[in-house]
Amino acid sequence: MGTKSVGLRRFHSATAAGLGMVAGAIAAVAAQRNALDVINRRLEQLEERAGNQQRANLAMQQRQHWELLSKAIDDPQLAEVLDIYKVPVNAQQRRQYLFANALYTNLLCYHRMGNITLDEFYKNARAIFQNPIVRDYWEATRDDRASLKGTEEAELGELIDDLLLQLDEADTDEWWVVGEPPTER
Template identity: 80%
Template sequence: MGTKSVGLRRFQSVTAVGLGMVAGVFAAVAAQRNTLDAINRRLERLEEQAGHQQRANLAMQQRQHWELLSKAMDNPELTEVLDIFAVPVTVQKRRQYLFANALYTNLLSYHRVGNLTKEEFYKHARAMFQNPIVREYWYATRHLRASLKGTEEAEIGQMIDELLLQLDEADTDEWWVVGEPPTHE
């Protein structure tokens, strides 16, 4: 009987040690999980701050773009610096193209900072490109967009090209129903 009690005590000791080790492992895993959760929360905050900074940078760039275009549109000598169009244009047409560029860039920036979904961007662009001068500008700058392969801007430019093709081929005067806006971001 003495052997049974020693064996039982050893078993209980081994079991207690085993349970203690398991409890220790669980405590370590829980502490590690809390640390990982804290790190994840910190990373999310940093990503959010980076997103805010990126939007602020885009807004600043948009402001600078507009200021430069405004100066060029106000001064024919500066307008000549921006003669980047595929066909020769008059000073008046160049100024109109620069304003069309400003409108398009504004719409694109509005999308990039998250104020418009791609679907909303498409619908606004569909309305904007009803203007023949905006379309002329688009066609006159096609060669510039050709170098943007693989970028978001190239993808959006292709979307506009397809939209304009659909608008040109449409059998309806109801331009607002032409084309299929993208439904995913």
């Protein structure tokens, strides 16, 4: 009987030790999980800050772009610096093209900042490009856009090119129904 009692004690000791190890492992895993949760929350905060900073940088860039364009629109001599069009333009056309650039850039920045969806970008572009001067500007800057390959701006430019092709080929005067707005990426 003495042997049975010793065997049981060893079994209970081994079981208790095993349970202690399991409990310790569970506690360690829980502590690691808690640490990972804290790290994940911190990463989310940092990503949000980075996103806010990116939007702030884009807004500042748009403001600077508009200030430069405004100066060029108001001063024909400064506007000549921005005359990079593939066809010669007179002073009035140059001012109009600069304003068309401002309209498009504004729309582009609004989308990039997240203020409007891709669908809203498309619908606004469809309206802006009803104007023949804006279309002339777009054609005059085709070569400039070709240098943007692989960028988000190039993708949006191609979207506009496709839209303009659809508008030109449409059998309707109801331009607001032409084209299928793209799905969000």
